[in-house]
Amino acid sequence: MSAQAPGPLDSGAILDLSRRERLGMVEAVWGEHKSTDQIVAIVQELLNASETVLVTRVDRAKAEAVLSQLPAGALHYQVESRCLHSPLQDPDPSTGRVAVLTGGSSDLAVAAEAHLALGCHGIACTLQLDVGVAGLHRLLERLDALRSARVLIACAGMEGALPTVLAGLVPQPVIAVPVSVGYGVSAGGVAALQGMLASCAPGLTVVNIDNGYGAAMAALRILRS
Amino acid sequence: MSAQAPGPLDSGAILDLSRRERLGMVEAVWGEHKSTDQIVAIVQELLNASETVLVTRVDRAKAEAVLSQLPAGALHYQVESRCLHSPLQDPDPSTGRVAVLTGGSSDLAVAAEAHLALGCHGIACTLQLDVGVAGLHRLLERLDALRSARVLIACAGMEGALPTVLAGLVPQPVIAVPVSVGYGVSAGGVAALQGMLASCAPGLTVVNIDNGYGAAMAALRILRS
Amino acid sequence: MSAQAPGPLDSGAILDLSRRERLGMVEAVWGEHKSTDQIVAIVQELLNASETVLVTRVDRAKAEAVLSQLPAGALHYQVESRCLHSPLQDPDPSTGRVAVLTGGSSDLAVAAEAHLALGCHGIACTLQLDVGVAGLHRLLERLDALRSARVLIACAGMEGALPTVLAGLVPQPVIAVPVSVGYGVSAGGVAALQGMLASCAPGLTVVNIDNGYGAAMAALRILRS
Amino acid sequence: MSAQAPGPLDSGAILDLSRRERLGMVEAVWGEHKSTDQIVAIVQELLNASETVLVTRVDRAKAEAVLSQLPAGALHYQVESRCLHSPLQDPDPSTGRVAVLTGGSSDLAVAAEAHLALGCHGIACTLQLDVGVAGLHRLLERLDALRSARVLIACAGMEGALPTVLAGLVPQPVIAVPVSVGYGVSAGGVAALQGMLASCAPGLTVVNIDNGYGAAMAALRILRS
């Protein structure tokens, strides 16, 4: 897109529609800083191209405004993950399963974003909430259930120790997602991020704070490798 | 808890109901990022299990909404500490007494949270407000009164020097709580936190910024040791 | 280990010898802050237990001092990765191959650590040096060669853009390793780390600065998943 | 201006009306922290002095309030750049052309501010949106079109790799503008800023986060040098 000054600017987005072919991923739309009109325009372009739609970080009011401008049933809104998405199909169990864990119930939004992003790519996924290390028995009791997953995504705020403890117990890939839950030194998720990067457990990898979608795409890369 | 994608997620919390048995503490509910409905659901589960309830960081409007959905008298709301809590019983004087001090009146909310959390565990506690080091005589005049406490909790924002001066004057355990009061370099409480950790007074310990509940639980561990 | 005060302390390490069984990984020894005597003692314990040995971050002088106290041929020293290691066996090509890339020649030590750690676990691995994004043609010319690797490890200092560009081009798992090369804002590797975490490419994961060993173990988890 | 205490203070601004003569630039008014009344007063003083007006960082509501207090047509409001500005004249093609690029559509506001500020000084300028490095083909396809510009301004948030890749491909001056788009470690634009400063591409220069106006003035200095 190019524009001559002065006058109104054409601010239409250029979508990376070859991403599915190149990387096997749908291009998620980051909805946080976009207006209703911008989201509607991008969604319609994606629907016209027969792409799966995933719009992240959309609050309920904006989601309803977007849905009211689209054909009924074109998209759904999932409140836990704050995402708009195309109708999901049954996951394909042959690719393998992902387990998403959280330290506390305040980590749910991030975990749900990862869970939904995997669902949009046909990946089977389970959620294990509230297995934080301050009550270690809750994690130890679920270890056997976790062994059937090919990839583990562990979301935690505060000190973020859950993925470290987990990666010391099981041999699968563990993707750590710091969550911006907390106050004081843990506000914004930096303490959790640093703890995950500094982990004494071998082979833990980390994504950006609150990046549930990114963790899901990393799991997708692994499942298809 | 586990869930299959897609569809609505079951976001119910899993409470650590063995905490009282294991650690002798009630599990406080951090109310800041939870909705009224989430708090009501958790409180009812705790009441059903006959647990003492303490919900921290609840503003007045949310507190009233929660109370309106519970049986009358089930919980009280204390505005200074912004906490919902079960009716308190008389403290047990045999365990020993805690004194909570503040540098200025802006530190009250944090001090009151510590004070109430101790009350929920039956610990006797006094508050000493406005004894900051810029008017040193206010602290020196209260030293004798402080000697009868087994543990001291000192809350301060700005440069956070109160616990340092205090720990140089008395031999008891002193728990320092930085408070997120201030502006410029003291905004968010980091200057106070660092000053407390860097203290030249021997044997001072520190908790996270604004963590009145944590300081109370540390005092509880000491009183029962 | 326990000791009564006063007197000399028994500072022997307790090795996690069940790690191979639990996680399928050898326990690497971090040699940087350990004395020659400490390393020799740990190595001998590992050799006695018939474990594969990998000691990271050992400079040449310390390596020679260690080797002089061990039986000839028990360990080798690789100068590029600064590692002491057991004799390597031929890699097993059936597990899949890993490619390790670097932005510049100053990233070699970190890449070589990853490369050797994979060799210690029998994984086939290739190195692609000097494919940084300031001369983009060097990376684009190697894309076809990279497609046969199951996992990519991309090491970069300065602004750390290599893994971002790479993960936008290929669908495999990409593990980003920030390198502490640079000066000013890039000194210590934090700029590269933050750039990798903030990446606009989907599904990139990151390990700690200079953590070549950790990236290798993450690749190992993926290959075996 | 000087004032005696006590009493109401005269808070009128002292404009640097010799700036055009000294530096060849109009003095942009930073509208973010100014009230409608303050902006109107300054604008009127500039109009009286026959100066070109450019007021940056004005939201739509404040812009409309300002416009309603000025003669019709005295200023225009451009919503993409959030700027109030004097009517623009046709650019003078003999000075040379500037190209402004963005990594993603969320960088539009900053790019549009640069674009408009150049227009206010009679400089021809094109916009190239959505050429971020996660879909590298979009940038490579536009390289030929960029070669006719004398100066390139590259705006990017997240990891901010666009100007690095660009400056490795073309010989012109490249001015990098970090954008405060992102979350976690990229929130506020610091990760992009550091990546641009740490760039492995030679001769890249950087301005403050979101400083589209500053980048435009740097380009103006270059075009006139």
Next chain:
Amino acid sequence: MSAQAPGPLDSGAILDLSRRERLGMVEAVWGEHKSTDQIVAIVQELLNASETVLVTRVDRAKAEAVLSQLPAGALHYQVESRCLHSPLQDPDPSTGRVAVLTGGSSDLAVAAEAHLALGCHGIACTLQLDVGVAGLHRLLERLDALRSARVLIACAGMEGALPTVLAGLVPQPVIAVPVSVGYGVSAGGVAALQGMLASCAPGLTVVNIDNGYGAAMAALRILRS
């Protein structure tokens, strides 16, 4: 002490000899930045006052230089803790026992400083090394042995998760000591410090990085409360 300019300055230290009476603690001398002559002068003043001597952070060469200038047997040097100290007496078991734990063997120096500082005050103390959370079984196997200690001091570098896991398992006071061991984001101990402050375990308290002496004095305050 006061001095008139100009001329040589009298730089003699003023010892706080009333500290034992006021706080029940010996005044440790921080030896890191002091010369041999300064340490000898201070030690002799303390010996003349019949005070117990504890000089921390003294490397072996400086320690030997100090010892050579003192009467034989006046002080001992413990290499693990890098401390010079008065001969120790048998601990008094009636005050209660402290257990000092470390995550890894690189944390030994800090743990040994705490252990020795307690010994200088007649407190019985045990050391439990290498119980880090990446091999969780090592900690779980020692839980019963830890129950007899009145206070626990947990030293850890890297992500610093050990005290968090510990404080979720046992009801005693837990004092967390971050250790400046690690590299990248854990270099200097800040990641461990922040993780300990942000801990999801209730009632954990924290001291400055590497402050083994401070943790010991905090334990002493608790034991005597």
Next chain:
Amino acid sequence: MSAQAPGPLDSGAILDLSRRERLGMVEAVWGEHKSTDQIVAIVQELLNASETVLVTRVDRAKAEAVLSQLPAGALHYQVESRCLHSPLQDPDPSTGRVAVLTGGSSDLAVAAEAHLALGCHGIACTLQLDVGVAGLHRLLERLDALRSARVLIACAGMEGALPTVLAGLVPQPVIAVPVSVGYGVSAGGVAALQGMLASCAPGLTVVNIDNGYGAAMAALRILRS
């Protein structure tokens, strides 16, 4: 003040009413985090003690609410400095004069707070706005006028270079006040603060960001020294 748990807490402030006698300063009330009721209560206590009142950081709505609960004329509100204050008396010229300077018009609130706080102590004071270093002639033209002031207070945001340039030109005490005006790296005033502390001009002193009151009290200490 002391209180027994449970029950409503007495959160009344303890004013440092001996401050005037000890330090010769009125105790300013920091109004930002206090409710209307809290401010009214404190003001009434001060009025009863015949103290001069100065309440800082009060927005217009809160100020009007406070004034409506006080006797007419008891306090005034100055909108530029956002302060409530007792009626001012004529300054006493014999103590000497202070000049308050600002780099730009966005620094006015901080400068006005300093100006008013001096007025509350009877100090004569002038304001010099918009003398920032990007248009150096504005400062150079005012140098002669500044020579009659005994103390200079220089308020600046952005890069904060004004006090450095000023202190290189004149011999009087210069107190630098960083202002939290700016965006990107200057947001919050930290860049200005660091520039003022790092100044190459000899004998510049600095106060906290936005601390106009503090700068005034420092000037007061100097004038009375």
Next chain:
Amino acid sequence: MSAQAPGPLDSGAILDLSRRERLGMVEAVWGEHKSTDQIVAIVQELLNASETVLVTRVDRAKAEAVLSQLPAGALHYQVESRCLHSPLQDPDPSTGRVAVLTGGSSDLAVAAEAHLALGCHGIACTLQLDVGVAGLHRLLERLDALRSARVLIACAGMEGALPTVLAGLVPQPVIAVPVSVGYGVSAGGVAALQGMLASCAPGLTVVNIDNGYGAAMAALRILRS
């Protein structure tokens, strides 16, 4: 380059020899972290390709070791800039002239690196040392001499105000180079960097701390635009 594990690694650098054609710049070799042997190998490869050689950040001892392994006269060493370089040819005055300024004499090494890098590309360049803003007259006296330069490079440590003052006085492109000279908050050059980015002077651009070479390449891009 690719290598099979295990065995010695081929760590030869891959030079970007097309850089001169693509960007018109020689590829400077960053000598700081490279051994004598590595530098000699790279230099010989460059000499074989008839490239101009510039090796930055080489201390005198390493420089002499390198020179002793090369043919006499192949390279020169300039001690002020700590650079090894090919013999220089006379600058071409038609391209325009650059002026490099420094705030203090401690900024010389960075300024000399910029000066030499321009000389390696045939650009005429002058140095103006010690024109820092604490003695403003030194800069004002040189303004006329600066007007003949097409580009200005201003190097400064401490608070870094020199380029801000300069860019407010002259209309040419000003490239600011923060210098890692100072102590306390200015140690490492971050205060200078932030001050330059936050500058109130319009159109200033900035490069990384100590990046004299980068500033020279930015000037080169401008001169050829």
Next chain:
Amino acid sequence: MSAQAPGPLDSGAILDLSRRERLGMVEAVWGEHKSTDQIVAIVQELLNASETVLVTRVDRAKAEAVLSQLPAGALHYQVESRCLHSPLQDPDPSTGRVAVLTGGSSDLAVAAEAHLALGCHGIACTLQLDVGVAGLHRLLERLDALRSARVLIACAGMEGALPTVLAGLVPQPVIAVPVSVGYGVSAGGVAALQGMLASCAPGLTVVNIDNGYGAAMAALRILRS
């Protein structure tokens, strides 16, 4: 000074010899990063101009090398302050007296630098060492002696609380100097700096970490105001 590329650079400093006339201060030479030859050259230029010489941050070996190249008695070296200086004259008591205080004996070097810099300007000065707030009685006992000083300079590392407590007790100007003594969060002096800026005591001003010379010049400005 100007130089043509290529060839050896003239790196002679340009001294600000009008500083004494303009500001009434000698220009101190910062010796830390200068070679012996550079210091000798600058000192000789100052001696030729009959200026008082003060060279700060010179270790003993460098000082002796400098002195050996100067006429006997031209300069003295004071080891506590690490300064070379001209012979001092008797202070002039009529200007007023300064008291320099330190929290601990590790702050001596900074306090001695301030003390000597005042001596070089003929100001009477006393030192009060080891009056840190962990043993508060030491400060309280000296309050009366401090009342005769017109200005107080308080140097402290660790948490830096000394100037805060002092400024709450006495009405004179208090200049706070953070000292880079400590470890963990207090390493480098940043915790002390932030605590001093965040101080709850009114009218405290602060200089850069370790800047004893700057504090002395600030005191000099006050004494002459």
